[in-house]
Structures are given as structure tokens and as C-alpha cells.
Amino acid sequence: MIVLSGTIGAGKSSLATILSKHLGTEAFYEQVDDNPVLPLFYADPKKYAFLLQIYFLNKRFESIKQAMSDDNNVLDRSIYEDSLFFHMNADMGRATPQEVKVYDELLDNMMQELPYAAAKKAPDLLVHIDISYDTMIKRIEKRGRDYEQPEQDPSLVEYYHELLGRYDGWYDNYDYSPKMKIDGDKFDFVENPDDLKKVLAQIDNELVSRGVVEK
Ligand SMILES: Nc1ncnc2c1ncn2[C@@H]1O[C@H](COP(=O)(O)OP(=O)(O)OP(=O)(O)O)[C@@H](O)[C@H]1O
Numbered sequence: 271m272i273v274l275s276g277t278i279g280a281g282k283s284s285l286a287t288i289l290s291k292h293l294g295t296e297a298f299y300e301q302v303d304d305n306p307v308l309p310l311f312y313a314d315p316k317k318y319a320f321l322l323q324i325y326f327l328n329k330r331f332e333s334i335k336q337a338m339s340d341d342n343n344v345l346d347r348s349i350y351e352d353s354l355f356f357h358m359n360a361d362m363g364r365a366t367p368q369e370v371k372v373y374d375e376l377l378d379n380m381m382q383e384l385p386y387a388a389a390k391k392a393p394d395l396l397v398h399i400d401i402s403y404d405t406m407i408k409r410i411e412k413r414g415r416d417y418e419q420p421e422q423d424p425s426l427v428e429y430y431h432e433l434l435g436r437y438d439g440w441y442d443n444y445d446y447s448p449k450m451k452i453d454g455d456k457f458d459f460v461e462n463p464d465d466l467k468k469v470l471a472q473i474d475n476e477l478v479s480r481g482v483v484e485k
């Protein structure tokens with residue numbers, strides 16, 4: 271299983287589609303547009319942070335189990351990032367210490383239940399898409415989900431800055447599997463075919479050198 275990571279609008283869903291096609295495998299997407307809790311959360315984060323987190327955790331667990339059923343499937347966000355989101359929200363006062371404790375214990379418990387072979391408790395590779403704040407905002411605007419627009423809710427400016435800042439530390443400390451970073455500002459793998467070729471070559475190299483796929 272190859273897992274993509276990155277902030278909101280980094281291009282994970284786009285790359286999941288491209289990469290799974292390239293590898294001849296399947297992509298598994300985060301539930302967003304048909305997620306009934308997400309708009310509630312953006313409208314009232316304090317009330318819905320915990321519920322949203324449980325929703326995402328449940329869906330992510332389901333996706334991971336499905337993605338693991340075959341080699342080299344691609345997942346468009348890691349379960350570890352859900353935890354990053356929740357802890358950030360908790361630090362902003364949107365979840366109680368009790369809710370954090372319940373969430374952390376539930377996550378721990380669920381991770382132990384994943385039917386990985388003993389040696390395969392983690393993804394084969396994490397591909398992190400790194401983008402700047404400006405790129406993030408441009409992509410969020412381009413995609414146009416109402417509840418994500420800072421124009422509608424100026425407090426999102428701080429939320430997004432904080433999120434990006436936390437992602438840097440998160441990636442540096444991530445050690446559950448081999449990892450690699452793609453410069454999502456420099457390589458426009460959605461609209462520029464040359465950039466796409468370079469990004470896929472970087473990922474192929476990493477997968478071959480790790481013995482995940484054959485040359
Ligand atoms: N490299 C790129 N160049 C230009 N546009 C891009 C690029 N990557 C993504 N986009 C566009 O930015 C928007 C967000 O991309 P995408 O949905 O793939 O991001 P994501 O990381 O999956 O976001 P989220 O975390 O919110 O699910 C989409 O409109 C997509 O077409």
C-alpha cells in the first residue's frame with residue numbers, strides 16, 4: 271500500500287488517481303463531498319470536532335482494510351494525519367482532554383486490529399506532497415468547496431497556517447514506513463505532463479529501490 275500525505279488541497283486525490291493508474295492498482299479516497307459531518311464541523315468546530323474525527327477514523331479504517339487487500343493500492347491520506355488534525359483542533363479548544371483520550375485509545379486499539387502480516391504493519395511508502403501557503407489557498411479556491419474558503423470565514427487563515435506548520439514537524443518525525451517528499455509548488459503534476467513524468471519517475475525510483483515493485 272502506498273499512502274499519500276499533505277495538507278488540504280496539496281493534490282493527494284489527484285495524485286492518487288494518476289499513481290494508481292500508473293501502477294495498475296486501485297485508489298482509495300477520503301470521503302469529502304459526501305461527508306455529512308464536514309460542513310457541520312466548519313460551521314461549528316467546537317460542537318462537531320469529535321464527531322467528525324470519529325467519522326474520519328471509521329472511514330479511514332475501512333479504506334485501509336480494502337486498500338490492503340491487494341499490493342500497491344494507493345490511499346489518499348494516512349490515518350496518522352487524522353490524528354494531527356484532531357490534536358490541532360483539541361489544542362485550539364475544540365475538543366476536551368477526555369475526548370482526546372478516548373480518540374487516542376480508540377485509534378491505538380484499531381491500529382492493533384489491522385490485519386497486516388506481522389512484518390507489514392505500515393504502508394510500503396509514504397509520499398508526502400509539500401506545498402506553500404499560497405499554493406494551498408490557490409488550490410482551495412480552485413476547487414471551491416464553500417466551507418473551506420477563507421473569504422467566507424477569515425478564521426480559516428490562521429487555521430491553515432497552523433495546519434501547514436504542524437505538517438512540517440509531522441513529516442520530519444514520521445517513521446512508520448519509508449517516506450519521500452514531492453515539491454508540489456515546483457512540480458505541477460496535474461497540468462504539466464513533463465512535471466508529471468518527473469514525479470512518477472521519483473516515485474518509481476523509490477518503489478524499486480525499496481523492493482516494493484520490480485524494475
Ligand atoms: N499540481 C497541481 N497543479 C494544479 N492544480 C492542482 C494540482 N494539484 C491539485 N490541483 C487542483 O487543486 C485542487 C485540490 O486538489 P486535490 O483534491 O487533489 O487535493 P487533496 O490533497 O486531495 O485535497 P484534500 O486534502 O482537501 O482532499 C483540485 O481542484 C485539483 O485539480
Ligand SMILES: Nc1nc(=O)c2ncn([C@H]3C[C@H](O)[C@@H](CO)O3)c2[nH]1
Nearest residue numbers: 278302322326351352353355356418
Ligand atoms: N478536522 C478534521 N479532521 C480530520 O481528520 C480531517 N481530515 C480531513 N479533514 C478536512 C480537511 C478538508 O477540509 C477536507 C478534505 O481533506 O476534510 C479533516 N478535518
